[in-house]
Structures are given as structure tokens and as C-alpha cells.
Amino acid sequence: MKIKCNQNNFLNSILTVQKASSVNTTLPILQGILIEAKNDHLVLTATNLELGIESHMNAEILDTGRVVLPSRLLSEIVRKLPDAEIELEVKDNYIVKLSCLNSVVTIQGLDPEEYPALPQVSDGQKLELNQKMLSEMIRQTIFAVAIDESRPILTGALLEVSGNTVNMVCLDGYRLALRRGRIEKAQKDRSVVIPGKSLAEIAKIINDDNIDITIMVAENHVLFDLGDTRVISRVLEGEYLNYQQIIPSEYKLRVKVDRDILAASIERASLIAREGKNNLIKLNIKEGKMIITSNSEAGQIYEEIPILLEGSELEIAFNARYLSDVLKVVDDQELCLDFNTNVTPCIARPISGDQFTYLLLPVRTFS
Amino acid sequence: MKIKCNQNNFLNSILTVQKASSVNTTLPILQGILIEAKNDHLVLTATNLELGIESHMNAEILDTGRVVLPSRLLSEIVRKLPDAEIELEVKDNYIVKLSCLNSVVTIQGLDPEEYPALPQVSDGQKLELNQKMLSEMIRQTIFAVAIDESRPILTGALLEVSGNTVNMVCLDGYRLALRRGRIEKAQKDRSVVIPGKSLAEIAKIINDDNIDITIMVAENHVLFDLGDTRVISRVLEGEYLNYQQIIPSEYKLRVKVDRDILAASIERASLIAREGKNNLIKLNIKEGKMIITSNSEAGQIYEEIPILLEGSELEIAFNARYLSDVLKVVDDQELCLDFNTNVTPCIARPISGDQFTYLLLPVRTFS
Structure with missing residues (x-):
């Protein structure tokens, strides 16, 4: 594998996927970022097995291939490199040579075959949501997600679609947060419970642009597709609380x-x-x-x-x-x-x- | 004691003296700020016995007196009050009532008689230094001060005056930092070793203004007089290393x-x-x-x-x-x-x- 890319683009992709890489893990490979040189572009992937993030970026591909590099060291080094062209080349034993102007850094990489593949989420139901609205929905509810693992389903946020309405609900037994949004095209009823930690990372990636994000809900996973970036989260199994019945309908x-x-x-x-x-x-x-x-x-x-x-x-x-x-x-x-x-x-x-x-x-x- | 003062002025004085108050100490009184209503103004004082800071501020004095209030709680409450007039009144048992618009906060104070007095530094040798220069001298040397207490004198910075030159020197056994400054009026030779921790706090108080600060060196203490604010630090006893002889005079x-x-x-x-x-x-x-x-x-x-x-x-x-x-x-x-x-x-x-x-x-x- 051998590629050339721009330092700034590379750094942005690294910082995006890094949100899913594990800091403390018994599996050292999960502290890494999988870098794949495809025929015409570069794909960076990180996962902690619950959340996976994939970033596609432009690069000059001189030789296709794959390698895993330690996430923290890679991001720190690329951050300190000048905004110029970086050449990345994989040598024997997954040793990676990064060259940029007068700097040459050699880092020990890991076997890409050991890196877990992200789950395929291709045949789920599609939903288009405005990014800015999704970002607000997360910010305005996620603080109420349960931290305590005694009822695992409550550590997630319920995303619920019904007709032209989309609801996000978090509750922890002492309080409940519900944020309603509108969607233009009426949708079939469906709901999914997304782990709070995943959603917090997703909130950092989506921006406040008034453009749509495609969400695809499959049986065990949910995919947030932002074009160059794809975020895949495990969903929580089980029935969410029937929250409607605990909201009083009257007041004195x-x-x-x-x-x-x-x-x-x-x-x-x-x-x-x-x-x-x-x-x-x-x-x-x-x-x-x-x-x-x-x-x-x-x-x-x-x-x-x-x-x-x-x-x-x-x-x-x-x-x-x-x-x-x-x-x-x-x-x-x-x-x-x-x-x-x-x-x-x-x-x-x-x-x-x-x-x-x-x-x-x-x-x-x-x- | 009863006074009225502006919230913003009060907060600034609290934040200034707070730098000398102790966070972890076996003497709870040292976690406090001594507030004294003199005849025509208010004096706030904090000390950790090594460093003391005193701030003088305008206030309407309705009744003179003294009280000690917990530093952290006081600063947090005053910070959250609106920018309006605060009335502070000491009730029985050192209970203090702070009123500001529609807020009334009652805090348990402590006996001011237990608060240690700052040492008097009045008859030392005077030195006038430009604040901006002193600030730079500290910033450019203090990182080299010894952290290790095995040679206590090296945990301080040497401030050395000779003729029209003022030097600040820090060294930790592996490196040395020397910053030279000029003073307009020639001075008698003298030197003092100021604890690095005190100097770091002093650096936060002095600003980059091109105005002079008066430094008074007494036997055991050094006073930095900024007008409304006076900072008194203990000095380290003992001879500083003869640093001149370890700086090589030639190079190859x-x-x-x-x-x-x-x-x-x-x-x-x-x-x-x-x-x-x-x-x-x-x-x-x-x-x-x-x-x-x-x-x-x-x-x-x-x-x-x-x-x-x-x-x-x-x-x-x-x-x-x-x-x-x-x-x-x-x-x-x-x-x-x-x-x-x-x-x-x-x-x-x-x-x-x-x-x-x-x-x-x-x-x-x-x-």
C-alpha cells in the first residue's frame, strides 16, 4: 500500500473516525484505525464493537492495500505535520512510513486482517432527517439517558417515527426528556433504541448544516449516512418503556x-x-x-x-x-x-x- | 460589619486574593478569605502562610468590622450574582447575609480573630520594576524551577539586582534558565530567592501594562506592591547556587x-x-x-x-x-x-x- 494525500484532509478523517476507537480495551487492535487504499480513494475505519465510523477521503492511490495504525499516535503526529502532502507507505511487517516535507516518521502498524469488519447495514428502512434538527434533538434529550446499567434499555435513546413526526426520548427513572421533530414525507411507524454513548459521538460528527442525513434501521444496527462519513451503531434490544403513559395529560x-x-x-x-x-x-x-x-x-x-x-x-x-x-x-x-x-x-x-x-x-x- | 459594593469589583478582588487561599489544608480558616471593612474601604486578604495577597477596594461602609468567609463558595456565589449592588452584613455567630436584587444568601463565616495576620514588610529595600518585563521574566524562567524538594533552595527563583541589571534565574540540576532585564536607576547589589509557587501566582496577578511595580525586600519576606493589590511571599533561606560558574564562557x-x-x-x-x-x-x-x-x-x-x-x-x-x-x-x-x-x-x-x-x-x- 502506498498513497499520497493532503495533511489537513487526512487529519479530519482521522479525527472523525477516532471517536469510535477504544482508549482502554483488552484488544489492542481496537485502539487502532484501519486504513484502506481502495482503487480511487482512501477509507479510514474505527470501531469499539458498539459504534463504528467510516470516513471516505480523496487520495492519490499508488498501490492499494490495508494497514492498522495506533489511533492516538497517528492523530497526534498528523496534527503536528505541516499542511502539505503526506506520503504513506506500508513496508514489511506492517511498518508504516509517513513522509511529509522534511519529516519521516516510521510507525509500527498492525495486521489489518485482525481488524473487525463493520456490520453491513444495507437492507434496512430508510429515513431522511435534517442534520441540524437531529443535532438539536440529541442535545436536548441525551442528558436524561440512564447511566446506571441496571435497566440496560434505558442507557439508550428511543428514536421513534410515526407519520410526519419523529421523537427522541431519554429517561432514567427520575426524569424524562422528549423532543419532537417534523419530517416532510410521512413515514411508516418504527422505532429503535440507540446507545446513549453512540449518540453522543454521532452528535459530535453531524454538523448544524440544514442538509439531510440518511438513517437506515436494520435489525441489530442503525446506520447514519453523511455521504463521506458513515456511522454504524449497535441498537439496544428489548422493549422501551411505554413512556406516553407516564406523562400526565392534565395539570392543576x-x-x-x-x-x-x-x-x-x-x-x-x-x-x-x-x-x-x-x-x-x-x-x-x-x-x-x-x-x-x-x-x-x-x-x-x-x-x-x-x-x-x-x-x-x-x-x-x-x-x-x-x-x-x-x-x-x-x-x-x-x-x-x-x-x-x-x-x-x-x-x-x-x-x-x-x-x-x-x-x-x-x-x-x-x- | 455592614457594607455595600459593586458585584463586579467584589468578584475581581475575591478572585485576586483567592490565588493565595489554601484548597487542601488542615487549617480550615486558611480556606477562607478575611474581609475587613475599614473606615473608607474594604480589604480582602488570603494567605496559605507562604504567600499572602491583600486587595483594597471601594465600598460603601455602613459599619466597620471583620469576618472570614469560605473562599470557594464565596467566589462561586458572587460570580453567579447579577452585576448590581451587593449588601453584605455580618450577623451573630459570624453568619453573613449577602443580598443582591432578589437574591439573599446566608453563609456561615468564621472568627476573624483566628485568621493569621500577613507579615509586615515596611522597612525593606525598594526596587521599581516594569510589570510587563517582570511578567516576561517569570514566564521565561519559571519552568526550570526544581520540583524535587531535595534541595529546597532550588524550588525558588533567584531575583538578583546589580547596578542597572536585574536577573531572574531558575535551575533544577539538569537545566538553567536566566533572563536579564534592565532597570533605569542603578541599584545596590542584592538578591532574594522567591518560592516558585508564589512566583507563579504573582505572574497571574501582574498584568502586561507598561507600569512599574514596587518590590520591597525584607529579611524573610518580599512584597510586590501593585497599588490596590499587595502580594507578600516568604523568601527561601540559604545561599543560591553560584550559577555563573556553571555557564560555559566558550563554545566550539x-x-x-x-x-x-x-x-x-x-x-x-x-x-x-x-x-x-x-x-x-x-x-x-x-x-x-x-x-x-x-x-x-x-x-x-x-x-x-x-x-x-x-x-x-x-x-x-x-x-x-x-x-x-x-x-x-x-x-x-x-x-x-x-x-x-x-x-x-x-x-x-x-x-x-x-x-x-x-x-x-x-x-x-x-x-
Whole structure:
């Protein structure tokens, strides 16, 4: 194998696929990147067996072939090379010679035959999604994915298509995040649960361009096709929770509040709350104002913010982080908080429309 | 004690003195900031017993008094408050009430009587130094200060004044960094050894303004007076090494090289070198070019860069980090590297003038 390519293009491809390469693994080959010189272009591949990323790039192919190179060292070296032409040549025993202007680097590579092939995802159902919208959907839900592995299905995000609607749902037993999107062409109903870790890496690769990404759902895998880059993730097996039935359809009181004002108060209250056991903040909802308080060993805080209240007054307590996580990702200037009692969930939703629904379980502290 | 002050001014003073407050300490009071309301202004003080910082700021004093508040919590809360007027009032049992617009925070303070007083440094010798120059002198030498405590005096930087010259010197047994500065008024000879850690914090406080800072050297302490901010550091006792005698006065070969080109090559070579035992890179100095190589388990690197050589050829090896540390702080576009043999020190100096002198011990690898 012998190729010539541009340093900057090569670096971009390496950094893209590197997101799937393993740092700590008992299989050293998975710390590597598979580099394949095809007839007319170069393909870089990395996988941690759950997530695989493939990047296709232009290169002058002098000799086809394949080799595996250590991901971290390769990216660091290519990053430090000047923006000029790189020649990459595989010698005996997978030794790779990289030349660029007056630098020659020789790296020990690994046998490409040992590198696991990415699963073929070719005959699944296709779905076209706007990249920018997908990126937002991930950002606005993924924080609620379960970290705890006790219910593995909840470590994934549900991607659910029905007619012209696409939903992304994450929930961890204490809170739920639902983001709705629209698709132009109505689709057959289907759903898939994608591991949260995979989705976090996918979010780093897709950009905010207003162009479509093709998603292909097969039995065990899902493919995100961005043209030059293809991302393949394992999907989680099993039934996702019937989340619709835990979202209350009615509310007794509704609070309308400015997001920035609420977020600033919650952030300050969190500084006191985090020194306590339960990271607890209390909301005292009154006509025209909400009083936010927290007590811990570190001290006390009292915050008063203006609200618009429909319904009766209420005192309720939350884990401060669950509230601040929601306020960090909502883009709307104002939002609604709907309540029933102080032992039933609070729902955060937009003033109009149904683009997002966040459900937060309160903490029982009042007798 | 009761005062009113501006949130932004208060935050700046807190962040300034906080650099001297202790994070991990067996004395909880040292994790605090002493806040004193004098008749017409506010003084904030923090100390870790080696370094003390005092910041004077404007405030409306309603009632004089003193209190100690936990440094980290205070800075985080004040940072999150809006840019408005803060009222701070000390209640019974050192409980402090901070009010700002619609926020009220109550923090448990500590007894100010327990806070150690900063040493008085009033009758030492005075020295005026340009802030920008002092900042550069610290940045260009402090990386060479000894980390190892086996010779405590070497964990400090020597500040040495003689006539119109001021020198800062750091050395750790493997390398030496000397930066020379000029002062307009000739001074009496004197020298002081300032702990490296103190100097690193001082560097963060002084800014790049072309204005003078007053340094006062007393027997056990040195004071840096910036007007509103005063920094007092303990000085290290004992004689500093007679560093002049270890800097060779002659050289057999001199290399003139472009700093950026050399730095880029050394950085790449370092990626290979750091995987080896001694972080070793070899320089092969020839007529018109220098060949930089390194070998380790990770691979090999060969770099060729243009130089101007006066004298005979030489092969010599260094710890890669010692070379890259120097190249990171030198601002000149070109520099000289002077050598005698491959077992004697290399000296890096400017093409003209004597603003800096870096000495690097080579590693013996050639028989």
C-alpha cells in the first residue's frame, strides 16, 4: 500500500473516525484505525464493537492495500505535520512510513486482517432527517439517558417515527426528556433504541448544516449516512418503556416563567444545595412569584422571581440538577411548568407547540 | 460589619486574593478569605502562610468590622450574582447575609480573630520594576524551577539586582534558565530567592501594562506592591547556587536556527520520544542542516531542518522536554545554540544581546 494525500484532509478523517476507537480495551487492535487504499480513494475505519465510523477521503492511490495504525499516535503526529502532502507507505511487517516535507516518521502498524469488519447495514428502512434538527434533538434529550446499567434499555435513546413526526426520548427513572421533530414525507411507524454513548459521538460528527442525513434501521444496527462519513451503531434490544403513559395529560397549576431568570436563580441555589445530601431545592409557587430556597451546611439561599401563575399555590422540592439540566438545553425565552401535586411529576413544556416535554419527579419532603 | 459594593469589583478582588487561599489544608480558616471593612474601604486578604495577597477596594461602609468567609463558595456565589449592588452584613455567630436584587444568601463565616495576620514588610529595600518585563521574566524562567524538594533552595527563583541589571534565574540540576532585564536607576547589589509557587501566582496577578511595580525586600519576606493589590511571599533561606560558574564562557560550535522550524520538529520528535524510557531525542549537527531523530517502541522519526553552523559537526542527545520547554518561551524568531562536546552543556541564547541564557545538560548516549 502506498498513497499520497493532503495533511489537513487526512487529519479530519482521522479525527472523525477516532471517536469510535477504544482508549482502554483488552484488544489492542481496537485502539487502532484501519486504513484502506481502495482503487480511487482512501477509507479510514474505527470501531469499539458498539459504534463504528467510516470516513471516505480523496487520495492519490499508488498501490492499494490495508494497514492498522495506533489511533492516538497517528492523530497526534498528523496534527503536528505541516499542511502539505503526506506520503504513506506500508513496508514489511506492517511498518508504516509517513513522509511529509522534511519529516519521516516510521510507525509500527498492525495486521489489518485482525481488524473487525463493520456490520453491513444495507437492507434496512430508510429515513431522511435534517442534520441540524437531529443535532438539536440529541442535545436536548441525551442528558436524561440512564447511566446506571441496571435497566440496560434505558442507557439508550428511543428514536421513534410515526407519520410526519419523529421523537427522541431519554429517561432514567427520575426524569424524562422528549423532543419532537417534523419530517416532510410521512413515514411508516418504527422505532429503535440507540446507545446513549453512540449518540453522543454521532452528535459530535453531524454538523448544524440544514442538509439531510440518511438513517437506515436494520435489525441489530442503525446506520447514519453523511455521504463521506458513515456511522454504524449497535441498537439496544428489548422493549422501551411505554413512556406516553407516564406523562400526565392534565395539570392543576401552570407557571409561566422566563428561562434566563429561572436558570440564574437555580444555578445560585445549586451552589448551596450541592453541599447538602440530596442536592435539594424547594420551590414555593405563589401568585405572581416563585420563591426558590435551599439549605445545607454551607448556608441558605432565598431567591424570588416573577412568574405568571394559573391555578392554586404549591410548595414542591426537586433535585437541583434535574431542573438545571433542562434549563441548560431549552432555547425558548419563556417556558411553562405544569404541576398537579407536590408528589406528582412536573412537566416543562413550550409556551406554544409541543416541541419538547420534560418530566421531573419531585422529592418528597413535605408532610 | 455592614457594607455595600459593586458585584463586579467584589468578584475581581475575591478572585485576586483567592490565588493565595489554601484548597487542601488542615487549617480550615486558611480556606477562607478575611474581609475587613475599614473606615473608607474594604480589604480582602488570603494567605496559605507562604504567600499572602491583600486587595483594597471601594465600598460603601455602613459599619466597620471583620469576618472570614469560605473562599470557594464565596467566589462561586458572587460570580453567579447579577452585576448590581451587593449588601453584605455580618450577623451573630459570624453568619453573613449577602443580598443582591432578589437574591439573599446566608453563609456561615468564621472568627476573624483566628485568621493569621500577613507579615509586615515596611522597612525593606525598594526596587521599581516594569510589570510587563517582570511578567516576561517569570514566564521565561519559571519552568526550570526544581520540583524535587531535595534541595529546597532550588524550588525558588533567584531575583538578583546589580547596578542597572536585574536577573531572574531558575535551575533544577539538569537545566538553567536566566533572563536579564534592565532597570533605569542603578541599584545596590542584592538578591532574594522567591518560592516558585508564589512566583507563579504573582505572574497571574501582574498584568502586561507598561507600569512599574514596587518590590520591597525584607529579611524573610518580599512584597510586590501593585497599588490596590499587595502580594507578600516568604523568601527561601540559604545561599543560591553560584550559577555563573556553571555557564560555559566558550563554545566550539554555534548553530543558528529558526525557532518555529526547530520547535515544530522537536514537537513531532517528542511524540515518538515520550514512548521511550528517557524521552530522548538525538541531534546530528552537520554543515547546513540538523538531523533530529528519536526511536522508541512506538516507532522512529527523522527530521531535517536548515541551520547555519559555525564550527565542527557534532552528535548530541537531550531530554526532548528540556528543549521544547525553552522553545515555548523564547520570543525571538532566531536563536543560537552553542556547544562544546556531546557531554557538556548546550547554551541557547539570542542572536544578539544577552536577554536570555538557557543551559541544557545533554544525555550521554554515544560511546
